[in-house]
Amino acid sequence: AQKVTQAQTEISVVEKEDVTLDCVYETRDTTYYLFWYKQPPSGELVFLIRRNSFDEQNEISGRYSWNFQKSTSSFNFTITASQVVDSAVYFCALSARVNSKLTFGKGITLSVRP
Amino acid sequence: DGGITQSPKYLFRKEGQNVTLSCEQNLNHDAMYWYRQDPGQGLRLIYYSQIVNDFQKGDIAEGYSVSREKKESFPLTVTSAQKNPTAFYLCASSIGLPQAEQYFGPGTRLTVT
Numbered sequence: 001a002q003k004v005t006q007a008q009t010e011i012s013v014v015e016k017e018d019v020t021l022d023c024v025y026e027t028r029d030t031t032y033y034l035f036w037y038k039q040p041p042s043g044e045l046v047f048l049i050r051r052n053s054f055d056e057q058n059e060i061s062g063r064y065s066w067n068f069q070k071s072t073s074s075f076n077f078t079i080t081a082s083q084v085v086d087s088a089v090y091f092c093a094l095s096a097r098v099n100s101k102l103t104f105g106k107g108i109t110l111s112v113r114p
Numbered sequence: 115d116g117g118i119t120q121s122p123k124y125l126f127r128k129e130g131q132n133v134t135l136s137c138e139q140n141l142n143h144d145a146m147y148w149y150r151q152d153p154g155q156g157l158r159l160i161y162y163s164q165i166v167n168d169f170q171k172g173d174i175a176e177g178y179s180v181s182r183e184k185k186e187s188f189p190l191t192v193t194s195a196q197k198n199p200t201a202f203y204l205c206a207s208s209i210g211l212p213q214a215e216q217y218f219g220p221g222t223r224l225t226v227t
Contacts, residue, residue, distance in 0.1 A: 031212075032212075033212055033213045044204075045157075045218040047215040050215055089156065095212045096212060097213060099164070100145050100164070100211055100212050102216060103145075104149075104157040106154060109158075
């Protein structure tokens, strides 16, 4: 069975603060894929990043960075110098090698105040 | 423009009526998915289809039905057997591989009274 836990439910920060969104996953598969999606108020989910289980390199894309640690089964997402436009619900998700089904966490609502 | 369309954006129905939610994609994707989103619950998979004329139940299929007669279309019917149908419904598609990202439509908010 697969499980994704996003223990934080709501986070509120002031613009320009850094914020880290936590994601912990469980799977018995040795090959798996982790994803982060953003859901702005419009409702449509937007893909942010994918990481496979064999690639533990951290990734940086502009103000966004991701820290994947197999030892702690975590795939955390950091936004540096947050902006009001970052306000959204962020989902972490997991898929195993056998099919393309995604298991989602419950999401983290991020509010960035001006 | 390539993408996924869901219509309508808002849908209102009386209890006891079946209702069909539309999902169309022009991305030439093999796989399509239906999710339900409730406040604080994340996204839960209702049904998915890896190829035309084939589909599988997800985690919460009871009270729902789907068909996949065409590659680009994957309609979801919410039947009167679904006990709590009021929710936000999201359709997605992908190339069908485990490592492939899913592309989402704008969603349909269904309210049943």
